[in-house]
Structures are given as C-alpha cells and as structure tokens.
Amino acid sequence: MGTGAVIAIALLGYWAYGSFTSTADETRYVTTVAAKGTLVVSITGSGQVSASNQVDLKPKASGEVVFIGVQNSQEVRAGALIAQLDARDAQKTVRDAEANLESAKLSLEKLRKPADNLSILQTENTLARSKESKQKAEDDLKKAYDDAFNTVSNVFLDLPTIITGLQDLLFSNTTGLGTNGQWNIDYYANATYQYDTKIDEYKLDASNKYSVARNAYDKNFQNYKSANRSSDTKTIESLIDETYETTKSIAEATKSSNNFIQFYKDVLTAHNLRPSTIADTHLSTLNTYTGKTNTHLLDLLDAKNTIKSDKDAIVNADRSIAENTESLEKLRAGTDALDLKSAELTVKQRENALLDAKEKLADYYIRAPFDGTIAKIDIKKSDSITSGTIAATLITKQKLAEISLNEVDAAKIKIGQKATLTFDAVEGLTIAGSVAEIDTVGTVTQGVVTYAVKIGFDTQDDRVKPGMSVSAAIVTDIKQDTLMVPNSAVKSRGEEHYVEIFDSPLAESQSSQGDASANPPRQQTVEIGISNDTSTEIISGIKESDQVVTRTITSTSQATTQQAPSLFGAPRGR
Template identity: 35%
Template sequence: ALIVVAGGYYFLFPSGIQQTTYGIATVATSTLVTSVSGTGQVSGQNQIDIFPQASGQVVAVDVAVGQRVSAGQTIAVLDQRSASLTLTQAQASVQSAQASYDKLLAGTTPQSLAVAKLSVTSSQNALTHAYQNLLIQLQSSYTQADGLVRNQLDPLFSNGESSNPTLTFQTSDTQAGIDATWGRVTVGADLNAWQTLLGTLSATSSPDQLSAAVVESQTYLSAMRALSNHLMDALASAITMPGFTASIIANDKSTVDSARSTVNQIISQIASSYQSVQNAQLALQQAEASLAVQVAPPQSQDIESAQAQLTSAKAQLQAAQNAYGNTIITAPFAGQIAALNIQVGDQAQSGTAVATLVSQKKIAEISLNEVDVVNVQVGQKATLTFDAVSGLSIAGTVAEVDTVGTATQGVVNYTVKIAFDTQDPRVKSGMSVTANIVTSVVQNVLVVPNGAIKTQGNQSYVQVLSAGAITPVSSSSALYLSSSAPRQQVVVVGSANDTETEITSGLSAGDIVVTQTITSSATAASTQSRTSSGLSGGAAAGGVFRALGR
C-alpha cells in the first residue's frame, strides 16, 4: 500500500486497484463494401473467352462472328422459365415479409381493435347468459326432482316425509327394504337442503358459488338415484298378496324405473348447463387475451424475428435476381466477336466458352485463391494499381473467371481477367498489377467494427454499454469507464469486410458496443497541498508532503 502524508493528514491507498476500461463504437447505418484483392500482370493479349454464369438451353443468339458489340450487349439468352418463376416467387416473398414487418411495427389497426373489444363484450354477455341458464336449470331441476319423489316414489311408502317411513309392501329382501327406507329419509333431508341452497343463489352469485351449487345438486340427485335402485331391488323380491298383485308390482317397477331415468336426465342437463358456463368462461379468457395482444406493443423478439424473415427474403430475392441475370450472356466490354461456339438449341455449360471477344482494351490477369474466387463474378468492378506507375489507379471490370484452377504446392489458384475501363499509355504489357475487386455493396445497413463481434457456440453476440453510464478516461483518450457492466446481446450478422460487419437483427442505430476491454492494475495516488499558519502537532506550515511506501 502507499501512505501519503500531506499537510498533517495521512491517506492510505491500495496499490492493486483493478480498473476496467473499454474501447467503444456506436452502431450506425452505413454502406458496407466487401472486396477481394489479388496480384498479377498486364496481359500481352487483348482477347477473352466469354463463359456463361449458368447452364441451360440456348434460346436466342443475338450476335454473329465479326460483329462489333458494346459493353453489356446481349450475346445469347438461356432458357429463363425456371429462373423467372423463382424470381417471381422471391419477389412475392419479400412483399409478404415486408407487409408482415410493417404491420407488426404499425400495431393494431382501429378496426382490429374494435373487433377485439366487441369480441370481449360478446363473450361477457354469453357468459352472463350461461350463468342465468345454469341458475334456471338448477331451480327447474329441484322442482322436477321434488315432484318426482313425492308423486312417483312416495306412493311406495307410508309416511314418506316422516323420519321413520315404511314400505307399503312386503319384500323378502330385508336389506333392500332397510336401504330404501333410509334412502327416503336421506332424500327428504337433501330436498330441504337443496331448497335452502337455491334460495341463496341469484344472478349476482359468484362463479364459485354456482360451481359449488352444481356439485351439491348432483350429490342430491345421486342420492335420489340410489333410492330408486333400492326400491327396484325391494320390488324385485316383493311378496304378492291380495291387493298387491304381480301386475301392480310390475306397474310400480315401471314407475320407479321411469323416475330413475328422469333423475339421470336431470343430472345430464345440469352437467350440460355447467359445461356451457365453462365454455363461455374459456371463450371470454381467449377474447381478453386476444385484446391484450392487440393493445400491447410488439415484443422485441417478434420484431427481430420479422426483421430476420425480411432480411432472408431479400437475400433470396437477390439470389433469384442473380440467377435470372445469369441466363443472359453479355459482352463484358466493347469489342469484336472473334468466335461464336453456340447456336439456338445447344446446351450451354458454365465451364465452356460460348464466344471469344477481341478488344483494344488492356487486360490484367490476376490470381485469386479458391476462397476468394467464389465471390467473384463477371461484371464486377475493380480498382487496378501498378507498382511501376506510382499514384495511377484505373477502374476495371471483371471479364473472365477461370472455371478450372491450378494447384501449386497444395494451393489452388484461379486466373481472373479484368478489362481496363480506361486506357493509359504508361501501362505496358507485363507490368505488375494489384486488383481490388468489389464483390458486394450493401446500402443502408447497420454496421459495427469486427472487433465488437464475439461468438459462443453457434450464436454471435456483442457487449452493449449504456450511454448514460460511460465517461471518457481523459479528454485525449479513446477509452471509456463505465459505471455498470456491459450486457451481452445476441445478434444476427450479415455481410462483412476486413473492418466492419453487417448486423441484421439485435441492435439499433445509436447503440454503444464494446470493441476492446482492458483490465489493468493501477496505483491510486492523491495529493493535497495546504498552506496554513495554524497547524500544530503535525507538519510545518506550507504543507509538508511525504510519501511512505511499504
């Protein structure tokens, strides 16, 4: 530690403070240009072979041998039916993805919101109606059950409503008789309890009260069904006697069985009414959930998903446009057709030259490795520089890309021919040339420095700092301190060049990302000088300063 003595005061500072500083960058909208470079020589020949970028049947040949052509003029056309269909589908996919993305950002339309609110109101009314129907059903069920007991079952009892009823007939099944008489006592108590319960219910009763009433009502009805079963058992063993003949027994059985069927029907009707209430409750919950979704702003993950789908659709459209364009074989620069190797009906192959073009333009032949050459296509623009002519930069156009590479010491290279867009007499055949070929230009995209991109498994992510939490280390420093730790943000990356990477999802313009993290041990120091004539028992006036290390 470091002890600082100043003006009679002692200050103790730790000597191993950990300090983290950050290099940062602001996410911005930009044009991302990707390119590849290679070296070679200026060719001594001024002719190139023209290779189609796709394979297919030749449907048109628009030039003849000896004809002069301009840059971009059509030489031949391949069958476009499949490419045209794919292009149309890709265009429709972009339109659909764009519409979905725009709709998500715009939120719910007033019409959709009105429909959602109407659905909630309708569901509430349906639930109220279902509750009313259930209450009516319970009241009706009690009335029907009470009449059933008194009119269809009580004729088989003496004093049926008393606490000690007896059967009006004799049965050899003693237990069935006992069960029937006790069953009538139970049903009598249940009817009284049921009537009391229904007296507590109204249209304003809570759902829980109505649910409990349904359960109780079904319990009471089950007791009535059990009473019917006991009576049927007792009648099955009934003893015939004068005034209680077999035909009377059969008629009583039919009456009891009819009562039992009616009880089952009542149970089923209550269950159906209660199921209607439950269905109405579910419909209301769904309507309220739908309204909540309509009212709520779009979720960030939904926006990111829609944005990713739109980006994917645009990429597929670009691929479809490229495929369609590849069916049209054009002259890379102005010149004269020296040879024509195809006619209508032939099958053109991407690795076979269809024509030879002679021009007055100089041509640079450069070598690219197998990794870089896959991104190079005929027609792409290039910038040419020359070791022998300092400061000279000439624009060029890719005119030919070898389809077969040459392996040297295990490395496969391909020759790419670039036609000069302008001529300069200082450039001679055989001169060394460096070409920088632009392979992609993506406009109006979010970009971050490559150093900000990190990977974890199959995911890419960046570290994001809060704008209000950072302060520069000093006025001249490019590093920043942060009062809070950076948060990890998963991103979807697109194209990239040597310095920047496109972000298609996960960030917004203005976000601050970490490009560098530096953690260091620094010795904190503080000095204080005081001039005072009133100091005593300590340092002399004038602010004596001592540092004691240990």
C-alpha cells in the same frame, strides 16, 4: 541518540514509505461511437496482365437455351445479350418478391397513418360486442346449471324404478318361474347349467354389475337429496358427473341381466326345450330400462357439454375483451415504435429478397462483359446447358488481368463484380475493372486448389504491358449508410454476438490509453451483418452514436514519493 530512538525513527520511515508508495490495479476503457457509413467488403489477389484478349462467356444458371442473339464474327457492345436460358421459374420468384414487398409497404403505410375516427369507432364497437358476448355467455352458463339440475331430477324420476326393477327381476321369486322359493337368478342358472355351464359366468356378471350399480345409486341418491338448484356450481357439476356414472353403471347392469336371461332362453331353445314365457316378460322389461338409461345418458352428456361450452365462451370472451381493449389503447396512443421498427425491417427484408430474386433472374441472361467480337458460338437453341458451360468466345481489344484466388475466395466471386487494379511497375496508377471470367475447374498445386479469374480493364493505359504484375481488389459486397463499429468492439458468446456499452457514457477522450470507470460496462446483444478487415455492420441491438468499448486496458501503476536515505544506509557487500 539512544538505540530505542533510532529504531522508532526507522519504523516511522518504513511506515511513511508504505503510505506514500502504493500499487493499484486500474482498468481503463478505450471507446468509440457507432456511426453510419459505407462498408465495402472486398477480396484481394495478385497475378499478371494477360497476353491473351480472349474471354469465354459462360452462364451462371442452368436451363434450356431459348434465345441466341448473336452470330459468329459479330461485333458486340458491353452488355449486349448473347443468349438467354428459360427463366420462367426465376421470373415467378421475382413477381412473388415484388408482391411481398408491396404488401410489406402497405402494412408500413397503415402503421404510419394516425388512426382515424372510423377505426377507433369500429374497435370500440368490437370491444362492446365482446363484453356483450361475455354477458350472454354468463347468462347461458347460469341457465345451463339450472337445466342440468332439471336433467338430474328427471333422471331420478326413473332410476329408483329401474334399480328396484332389476332387484326384483334377479333376486325375487316370480310366480310360475320356479319352485321352493328360488330366486329368479338361481332358477335361470339351474335350468341352464345341465346344458351349458357357461351360464354361471353370465350369472356372476349380472350379479356383480347389479351390486356395483346398486352401491353407486344409493350414494348418488343421497347426494341428490342433499342438493338443490341453488347449490353452488361445483356441487351441481359434481352431481351431474356422478349421476352420469351411476346411470352408466345401471345401463351396464341392465345389459348384463339381459345377456344372462337371453343365454338361458337360447340354450333351452337349442335343446328343443320350451323356455318360460316369464323370460320374455323379463327381457321386455330390461329393454325398456335400456331405452330409458340411454336417453338419460344422452341428456346428462348434453348437460355436461353445454356447461363446458358456455364456460369456454366466457374464456374466449375474456380474451377478446383483452385483445380489443389493447387494440383500442394502441389506436388512441398511436403507432407503437417497436411495431413501426418491425414493419420497416420487414420492408427492408422484402427489398433484399427482391434484389436477390432479380440477381438470380439476371443469371439466366448471358451478356458481353465489354466490347468485342464473337469468335465462336458453342451452343444452339433448345440445348440444355449448365453453369460453367462455354456459351461463346469473345475477343476484345481490352486488356485483361488474370489473378489466382483460393477456393474459399473464389466461391464469393461473380461475373460483373467491380474491381480495382494496381500495378507494381506503374506507381500511382489505379484502373477500375470488372470480373469477366471465372475458371469452372480449379488447379491443384501441392494440395492447394486455386481458380483463375479474369478482370477486364474499364480504361486502357499504354503503360500497362502484358506480363506485368497486378494486384486486384474485387468488391463482393457494399452497404451504404449502414451502422457499423470497429471489429474489436464485437465479441462472441457461443452463437451470439455482443458489444460492451456503458449505461452512462464515458466522457469523450482522445487518449489511446482510454478512460477509467467506477462501473464496468454491460454486454449488449447485437445482430451483425457483413464485415471487412476493420469494421462490422450492426443490424440491430444498438443505435447510431451509442458508445461502445473497443479495448480494455488493465495496468499496474506505481506512485512513489521521494524518500530520504535510510538511517541505516544502503546494504554493503562483504
């Protein structure tokens, strides 16, 4: 065989090796389904069986003592009322919570009931009235535009006379008022200037205000002549606005002219001179102009406001029509699933609020945690005490377990919480108990704060001796029939929590290696509740039986076909 043939066979072998040997990255997903069950949250601690059978009874709230129900040396049963604090505020909170819950239940009941014919008829009538209101508002708006044009027309019956009258009053030579063909404005200024030069300021102001008013009037009058009552609404609105501003300018010019002539009259009178009687005539004329312009300004403003009010009425009618149309559609279609779910959630929230309020109310009552004898009463009626104050001392025949908890766990413990006790010395023995006492002040050891917690045994067992080691699991929260998933399924993004789900669930598999999917899962935001070491409560976001990802496995798998030995043999050492 030639050298070329050997090389060709070698290349073929290399190609075959590459074809039959591949390395691929594969992602697999381990999944489970969200399920309902009982979720228990507990705190664990360890300690010893106490050699003492004495328990200090303390209130959980602060307030004035209003009742003491026991005496020294009196035997009491578990749950007996030892003392009561003033609980009026807490009782009011309970009453309010009960009323809120009842209101939420009524709302839910209304949603669950199908709409009756009367409700549908009432909504239909409301919708019809909304449509009638819109039609009336449209008719009113049309009339408002007609009235507004009439108002503008009435204004222009007077404005030409007023603007011409202002011109004649200032820029003409009234007989008997001056000489040498002086304009009236110059006469008033010259006659006053030698006594008070401030007259020039009044003259300039009157002249300027007249010029502004005249220019506005000339432009406005042309626009008025170009319009008619059939003009489009935009033109009429613009004409109203323009006429209002023009009238305001003429009113300002009238006021400035009045100030100018009145200053002339006041200065001459102050110097014991007799002003021209024509000045009184001019002032009277200006007062007439002022009255007319003020009336027209009010009429124009009223026309503007009427149009705006009618337009707003149409907008409000449209909103009302949309709301009533949607309400009618909902009534005919039945209760919306989301509305029903929201109402059910509100009832649940109100139930929780009532439960919390009742728990707070119970804090104002000091009760015996188990049977025993009152050794000492440390309070009296009308005392003001705080939480942690020793109210009484109870001696019991029950055994007590005393455990230590850190400050974080101790903050979650409450008197009366149930606990489970186990003992190293007695294999297989489990005793139920409840929290009887919590230290008010912690103990600091090497910078670590711990609190002693006493747990009373619900049952007695002679095998348990004082000083024995004991482990306790105190139940701090429990939810029954609640939706939950494994902790590994819940992930966080900032303050949000989410789970990963597939739009098309993967086939069920018992393999711990999971299943591959061509499409990656998507993130579904969820609201979480309580959690323990293994599971987390899901309040909203997913439903029962939804498949969630608990673990994602990314691996490199290598599949290699069996190859014949290389023609070149294995490499040899030298």
